[in-house]
Amino acid sequence: MSFLPARQDFRRFWLARVMSFAGDQIAQVALVVMAAPEGPLATSMVLLALSLPRLIGPFAGALADMYSAKKIMVLTDLGQAVLFLTVALIPFHLAVNIPIIALATLLNTLFLPAGRRSIPAMVASAELPKAFAAMAICFNAGFAAGPLLGGALLAVVDARAVVLVDALTFLASIALIVRLDLPKTPRAEEHRVGYGRTLLVGFRELLSNRALGSVALGLFSVVSFASMTTASLVFLARDDLHGPTWSYGALIGVYGVGMLLGPAIFLGRARIRNPLRIWRIGEGLFGVGAVTLGVAPWLGTAFVSQAVAGTGNGIGNVATDLVVQSATPEHMLGTVSGVTMSIPFAASSLAYLVAIPLIDALGPRWVTVISGAGVLLVVIVIHALTVDSRPVEALDETA
Known part of the structure; x- marks a missing residue:
């Protein structure tokens, strides 16, 4: 291994x-x-x-x-x-x-x-x-x-x-x-801060730290748009791409392969100087994959789009973890990790409710294109929010 x-x-x-x-x-x-x-x-x-x-x-x-x-x-x-x-x-x-x-x-x-x-x-x-x-x-x-x-x-x-x-x-x-030899959690021996205060301090750090707040906002927005593609995929494969019965599962499988390939780019890297930049690249790839999936003229091109989208999402997921680890003070790491862990579930639940009437009104192609374009817009916004922020500079020094 x-x-x-x-x-x-x-x-x-x-x-x-x-x-x-x-x-x-x-x-x-x-x-x-x-x-x-x-x-x-x-x-x-x-x-x-x-x-x-x-x-x-x-x-x-x-x-x-x-x-x-x-x-x-x-x-x-x-x-x-x-x-x-x-x-x-x-x-x-x-x-x-x-x-x-x-x-x-x-x-x-x-x-x-x-x-x-x-x-x-x-x-x-x-x-x-x-x-x-x-x-x-x-x-x-x-x-x-x-x-x-x-x-x-x-x-x-x-x-x-x-x-x-x-x-x-x-x-x-x-x-x-x-058998793990782990150091003591900073507050494991003395609970003078209390549970409510610990939770509040973690949320405050998330909101006040521009790198963490931007990634949290970006994660919620990206997953919200990406889940619209998930909801549309079965109808896109069946009605627009006229794929056989196995095509929906195959498209999901190709996406999964991309999710495996994406993280592999980090394995040979000793340092990642700016995880936020890598996050933007990864989610940008996902957006490109979703847009091209929406306009794919036939099933073969859809497979390529899904591979690109999965690879981008795999990159973005690892970069999110690196931003959280690099930019969060150690004594708040659990709370901030817990928040970022829950964001995709909240975002996808909301997106599935929104996607249902949109698919009926616009069709799966348009919903998929909107999904990809929305992700690209989010990447641009997050870039604008973080391009000159000091927390990003801190990531360069600590990652």
Whole structure:
């Protein structure tokens, strides 16, 4: 695994996340299959239980700034193992399983900012780009391959057995995380500031720091526009590109490949002098990909557009993590990471509601073009906001 940073702690953490995230992806397929006999409402409720708790990210981040990140990761993994073991063992019942799944998602949301704030302690500062690229490859590979693996497992074993596999991955993750040698969280030993104050200070930093505020604004705006393309894609493939039944899935797959290729550009870089500039380049590529997708005359060109868009988004995601790590004071890192982690879920939920009437009124081509053009406009605005800001200069010195 030469693409990983050299320190053993990070390699343990990365392997723990690979196993856990792969388990989550295959379990999601199994949970939907378990709910399907109850009807569309049941499957929708499962998907909501897997997504809505993500919105508490800022509150989860504040906890990571106050308490031991290592303890948070171990306890939340243990809780998820118990919850998914319960789902695997009891008969599926909507009133019982939905709260369990939602609670497991809540625990997963508590884990994420604790993990993110721990990464700088596991690698040398010059290896942060490589570390976040490796994490992005882990998540994007799971996103692309997880559903396929879940489907393959369901062909040979029961859905409950697949969920049981997910529960076991959390135990494997704990076995690796307990071996991490992490420093004490700055406020883990003395809680004189308090939870509410910690949360408030983190939000204040996000709003007062131009680099962080601009990236937060850009992330919300980009995801809002990008989600309109997501909502339009199935109709674009079917009605405008006249693609076969497999074309929609293939377009998503090509996008996923781009999401894997994008972070790979960071693996050979010892330093990233200005993550904000890289963020603008990445999201600009996504915007170009979406606009060209909207005007694509045939399916082949649509595949190219999706590859460009996915690559740009993969670059932008790693650059976002680098901006947050570089520009955030250490004692606020959990809260700020939690906020940025929740932004895509809030933005996409809003965008899906807006996209439905727009697709009916304008058609998927126009909505996709508007989506890409909107992302390009956001990149221009963020460039104007940050081109002369001192926080960007600070990033040059610390990244």
